[in-house]
Amino acid sequence: MKSIIPLKPHASHKVWGGSLLSSIKNIEVSEGQDPVGETWEISAHKDGPSLSSYGPLNEVSNLEEIPYLVKLIDTSENLSVQVHPGDEYAQKFENSKGKSECWVILDAKEGAGIYLGLKNGITKNSLKESLEKKEDLSLSLKFYPVSRGDFFYVPAGTIHAIGKDVFLAEVQQCSDITYRVWDWNRLWDGNKSGKNGEARELHIDKSLDVIRFDEEFNHPLNFKIQNNIFANDLKLLELSDFELYSYNKVEESELELSFGERISSILVLEGEISIKRNSEKYLLRQYEAALMPLEGTNNFKVSGKGIFLVIK
Secondary structure (H helix, E strand, O other): OOOOEEEEOEEEEOOOEOOHHHHHOOOOOOOOOOOEEEEEEEOOOOOOOOEEOOEEHHHHOOOOOOOEEEEEEEEOOOOOEEEOOOHHHHHHHHOOOOOOEEEEEEEEOOOOEEEEEEOOOOOHHHHHHHHHOOOOHHHHEEEEEOOOOOEEEEOOOOOEEEOOOEEEEEEEEOOOOOEEEEOOOOOEOHHHHOOOOEOOOOOHHHHHHHOOOOOOOOOHHHHOOEOOHHHOOEEEEEOOOOEEEEEEEOOOOOEEEEOOOOOEEEEEEEEEEEEEEOOEEEEEOOOOEEEEOOOOOOEEEEEEEEEEEEEO
């Protein structure tokens, strides 16, 4: 197996998707088909594996070696208000690992933002009552305007929604378990939902089981919010399933990086980056990804100029 494996993403069509990803990834959207809302850039998940020269990534590797999933997400509508379970609940009820995630904002229109966590004083009973009355649930959530270079951590149990007109990179545990709490009381047309004038399914009971209502959990400090992360090289997050780093390489000098017992990956966000590992060399351009398998020495060298994420 090669020391550097470039990847092609899996395209995920979503009712709320925009037009950006189909354009930059040259993905055809057929008439009547939902737009591309997500591209799964680095994924060994069976529901959306990335493609390599060796075949789908879930057939080449496994979730122990690549327990994380990296996406690009583009929105033209608000996503549903949702929550993801933690590992224990997901294993018990879904036979899956849980889903903590984080977001790196790549672009956003003026006034766009994300909904993250509950406002103080919102209880399980008051949230349930709002849902029963079909009230505007976003009024119970904290809203954060976003701009390029913002970072947010979304631990399992956090009620959240990505707003419309946002383009971001998401790094998460490799799980596809999502509980939809509220969908803005929308009725989707047939082209976008497959059902004429019907609402999408909600998962209210399971959502109320896993949403964390304590104020300390919903405090902004728990979401590790940072701004202007591209100004410096940063370690953004460390979880049991992945570590996430952001680099901004402004000079042509060579940077050497190492990794441990998990397969390491890289996603370029801007510019062009050359990767050298063992005797191999590969050029990655904007929004392209590659992984470094667990063979030979666990390090690689990066040259060129650009901004990129390293997951290990």
